[in-house]
Amino acid sequence: MSVAVGARPGANLTLGVEEEFLLLDPHSGGNAPVVEQVMDALPADVRGQSHLEFRRSMVEMVSLVRVDLADLRRELLVLRRAAAAAAAGAGARLVAVGATPVADPELTVPDKPRYRAMVRQYGPIASDPAVCGCHVHVGVPDRELAVQVCNHLRPWLPVVQALTVNSPVHAGADTGHASWRSMQLERWPSMGPTPRFDSAEDYDRTVEALIMSGVMLDPSMVYWYARPSVHYPTVEIRVGDVCPTVDDTILVAGLIRALVATVVDDVRAGRPAPELRDCLVSAAHWRAAHEGLDGTLTDLRSGRVRPAWDLVDELFAAVSPALLRHGDLSLVGAQLDRLRRQGTGATRQRRILRESGGLGAVLDELARQTVAD
Template identity: 40%
Template sequence: MAPQTEDFTIGVEEEYQILNPETRELTSRVQQILPFAKKTIGEKVHPEVQLSQIEIDTPVCQTLADVRRELVRLRKGVIDAAAKDGDRIAASGTHPFSTWKEQDVTPKERYQNLIEEYQQLGKEQIIFGCHVHVGIRDRNLAVEVMNRARVWLAPMLALSASSPFWMGTDTGYASYRTEVWGRWPISGPPLIFESVDDYKKVVEALVKSKSVEEETKIYWDMRLCVKYPTVEFRMADVCMTVDEAVMLAGLTRALAHTCYEQAKSENSYPKARHELIRAAHWRAARYGLDADLLDVEEQSAVPAQELINKFLTFVRPSLEEYGDWDEVSAIVKEILQKGTAASRQREVYKRAGKLEDVVDYIVEETKKGISEAARSWGSPSPMSDC
C-alpha cells in the first residue's frame, strides 16, 4: 500500500437528477430535499444550477475504500431524503426525456448570473457530471500532470458515458452531455502549459478580457482547483453505479500519480495537437466503447478495447502501488463485457420501447448495492473536509 500523504488524496463530486416517481420527469424539489439530506449527511450536499439537480461532494479520501464508503453514504442520504419528499434520485449524464424548458433556475446569485451571462447555453444545462479531485500540492508539477494526462482523458470519458438520450430522442451519442457542455466558450480539453506561470497568465488574460467573470468559471476538462491544492478532472458523465464511480476515481488518481512520477523524472511525453485531442474526445462521446477510438499517441483509430487495455497498462504500476489494481481492473473488464451505462440504457429501451422504463432502470442502478453496503459498514468514521 502506498504511503498516505497529502498528495494523491481523492475527492469526488457527483450531480444527480431529482425525479417525480409518477411521471419520471425531472422535478424542481431540491429546496425541499436539502433540509432532510443535511440532517443525515451534513454539509456535503448542495443545490446546482437547476432546482431539479442536487450535488454531493465527498470529504478528502485517502483510499479507494474511503471513496466507496463515502459515495455509498452520500448517495443513500440523498436517496432517503428524496424519498421523504416523495421523489426519486437518478445518476445519469442526461435525463432521457425531460426538457430544459420546464426547469427552474436555482435562486442563487451565482446561478442567476450564469444564466444572465450565457443565456440559452445556461438554460439548457440539464446535464449531470462527475468531477474527481486529486491532491497535488506542487503547482508546477500539477501543471505537468495536466500536460501528460490530456491524451488519456478520452478513454475515461468513454468508460463513464451515461447520456445517450436527450429530450426524448436517442442522440446516437454515448455521452451527449459532452456535446451539450462543449458549446461553452471555455470548456473541453486544455492546451499544454509551459509552467504554472504560463497557466496563470492564460487565466488572468481570460478574466481581464471579460471572457470569464472569474477563475472558477473556467470549465476545462482539467484545471487547477482554485480553492484546494488539487487537479480537478471534469470530463466524465456522472456514473450510474457506485462501482463505476469508484473505478473512475481509481483510474483518475492512478493517471495523476503516473504522470506526476514521469514529470519528476523529466520523461518525455506526447505533445499531441489540440485538434487530435478534441477529435479523440468527440469519438469517445459519440461511440463510447462501441466503435474504434482515437489513439492520440499513435494518431490512429484503434478498437476501443485495445485503447482501454493500453491505458490500463500505462496506469497499472500506480494502481498496484495503491492496492487498487484488482478492484479497478475488474470493474473495467465488466464494462467491456456488459457495455457502458449508455449502451445498457439503450438495451433497456430496445426491450421495452419506453423511456420511462429507462428512467426506472437508472434509478435502480443508482442505488445498486447501497443499502447492503451501508448496513455492513455501520456508521462511517469522521473524515477531514477538503
C-alpha cells in the same frame, strides 16, 4: 471537500469525488425542481456534503478526502442513499444520469448572485437542460506540478471519457451519442480539453486573459477537462458523465488516481508531455462522446483510430504499477472485467430501450442502479 494531502514521492495519493444527480418526476420522467426541499431533508451528518448546482433539478454530493477505495465506496453509497431518501420525501427520484432524458420544464437557477450573473452573461446557453458529471480530485498540492500533470493527461482523457458515457437519451429519444452531456456542454465557451501550458504562471496569465475577454466570469469558470482545482490542492478531472453505479464511480476514481500518479512520476523523471494539436484532442473527445466503448477511439499518441477496448487495455497496463502501489490493482481489474461484460452506462440504457421499448423502464433501472450495493 476537505483539504487533500500532498503527492509526496512514494505516498498514496488522496482522492475526493463530486457526483451530480438529477431529480426526476417518478411519473413523467421530467426534471423536478425540488433541490431545496431535498437538501433540507438530508440527515444532518451529510447535509454539509451536499451542494446546490446550476439547476434546481440537480443535487451534488461530495465525498470526504479518502485514500482507500473501499472507504470511498462505502461513503459514496451512504451519500447516494441519503440523497435518494430525501428526494423521495420531496416527491422525486434521484437518478445518476448524465443529461436530462425527457424535459427540464423549470429553467430558473437557484437564488445565488453568481448563477444570476451567468444567466445574464450567457443567455440561452444558460437555459440548456441540466447535465450531471462526476469530478475526481487527486491530491497534487504543488501547483507547478499540477499544471504539468494536466499537460501529461491530455492523450488519455478521451479514454477516461469513453469509460464514463452515461447520457445517450435526450428529449425522450436516443441521440446517437453515448454522452449527450458532452455535446451539450460544448456550447459553453470555457468548456473542453485542457490547453497545454508552460508553467503555473502561464496558466494563471491565460485564465486572467480569458476573464478579461468576458469568456469567463471568474477562475471557477475554468471548465476544462482537467485543471488545478480553484479551491483545493488537487488536480480535478471533470471529463466524465456521472456514473450509474457506485462501482462504476470507484472504477473511474481508481483509474484516474493511478493515471495521475503515473504522470506525476513522468514529470519528476523529466519526461516531456507529448505535443498534441488542440484540434486533434478535441476530435478525440468528440469521438469518445459519440462512441463510448462500443466502437473506436482516436489514439492521440499515434493519430490512428483503434478499437476502444484496445486503448482501455493499454491505459490499464500503463497505470498498473501505480494501481499496485495504491493497493487497487485487483479491484480495478475486476471492475474493468465487469464493465467489459456489462457495457458502459450508455450501452446499458440502450439495451433496456431495445428490450423494453420504453424510456420508463430505463429510468426505473437507472434509479435502482443509483443506490444499488
